Amino acid sequence: MLILFDSERVQLSRLLTVGYLSTLPHPLLHYVSIGAALLGLLLAGTGILGCWAACMNSYCMLTFYLLIIVIALVGECAIYIVAWLWPNCMGLGPDTDDLVKALQRNYGVSGQEHFTVAVDLAQTMFKCCGIDSANEYDTSLWRLQGLGPRLAVPLTCCKLLNANDTKAYLSPRPINQNFCQDLEKQTHSAYRHTVGCWMALDQWYREHYFAFLMVGFVIVLVEFSVLMSTILSCTRIYHYKQEVKEASRQIERDPPEPSFIPGSRASSSQAGAYSNDTYALTDQFNKHQGEQYKHAEQFNKQGAYANLVERA
Template identity: 60%
Template sequence: MSGITLVGSKVILAVGNFFLLACGFTLVTGGMLILFDTERILLSKLLTAGPFSELAQPYLYYVAIGLALLGLILAAAGILGCWASCLHNYWLLSLYFFLVMIVLISECSIYAVAWLWPQCMGLGLDSEALVKNLQRNYGVSGQEQFTAAIDLAQSHFNCCGINTANEYDTSLWRLQGLGQPLAVPLTCCVLQNRQEYKAYLNPVPVNSSLCQALERNTHDTYRHVNGCQERIDFWYRQLYVAFLGVGLGVVLVEFTVLLSTVLTCTRVYHHNQESKENAQNQAQDLEGASTDYAFQRGTGAGQGGAYSNEIYAMTDSFRQNYKLLDKV
């Protein structure tokens, strides 16, 4: 590291800032894509537990907004870093260093909690709580979003209920006759329009009467009998690993930028010190040269010669006498 020059350290910082800027734009793009992926966001409604289950929007909606905001912060930091790398301003680089360090510490804290204790952040799939929510909220007025999330999971993963379709037998949807005369929701049936966009909002069973039959040997071919818990859990783990992988990549880029910023700060500091020392040495050299020149002039004037003061005095006296004679 000691052999790297100021220009070399600035090149390293500029490259690091380029990757930081690229990470920022990637996070902004990813956050916007997630926001427009309504089905993925709706499905995340089933992942939240505890007080987070009462959020106005699904959990992934807030995660997408957080990713977009983080991307904007990283993009702004990358632009600031590119500007700072072009200047010899030690304080601007220090400000940039503390900004990136604060973002890095915050991200590491969030990722550590999400990795070690995801339930603290409302993440995870609690099967028992999800079954209770299904029996209490499915098909109930005011719970349209949760109902749509269950229907989406059942039509997308070809499943019925959380652990089994029998959970609907003791649900408010069945007991209060909200779905009468259905025994299970239509999304539990094998659908003709499964490949259509938002088929879960308008499901068309292959055979609705056989799907709603109570005998297993009758509805077995036309109804999904497996629960959704395993498939939802697998989908959640894939999403979880993807977010942690992206976060790890961003943290590595930020850590590299911090190291390059420290290197550039030290080089800028030494460069400024050398500039000050060179300026002081030049000033001392100029002052010494001017002193020697003045001393040499004074020594030359003290010696006799054609340009001594006595000659100038005699010449002036002669001119005065000449003027007097001229007047006479």
């Protein structure tokens, strides 16, 4: 997303596209940055969905999350493989002949202001002139039809006083414009850049192309790790639900013994045991008392009989 705010990179990327991509209203990096931002938002939303699904232990949500990750991963892998092996199929990669033709056809032409700014930026940044050489401007529409000032080369081909200014390509100030525009090589060589921009553009393209592929590779690795963690979460949820089912089946087969409140039953049983012992002791005591009463009654009868015998 930050690429959108780097106007120089975005403008310079216009020179890297060939074929149908060169007709786009905006430079290539503009669309790449927007696509990367949308992909990031999609993955962020998908990550939130995955976290929610994992917390809810929902198979449906996890399956939907897994499907999005797989689709994004397969799509990105396909794009990166094609960009790595056949960049020309995607309209990527600068081509010398195409750039020379584009410069002669579009530089300084009305409606091609973005291309003109991109060429001026490249010539200022890389201190060069033209694609292969400055002679390409001799047969360009800008020179033949007099679309601009009567100059041999654009002012951005000259060595500038404000070369260190980041916006120098928009308002170039040559050290000596007359010597820079002179047709004699001996005169303008000290005041004009004579090297073409092709080598510098190709090096800039390769650096950014390699960085793009490395960032894509890291993104693919991160998404692959997310995919593996999602599969692991699904297996954990599956095992957890299986354990819950087994536990419920075990409870149905072997119901647990009723639990007792500590001390309540024991105290009642102790009370019952105490009452039984008391009853038993009381019964024995009553029996013993009855036997003593019978012995006393017999003794009284024997005493009364003895008295009657004595009286007689």
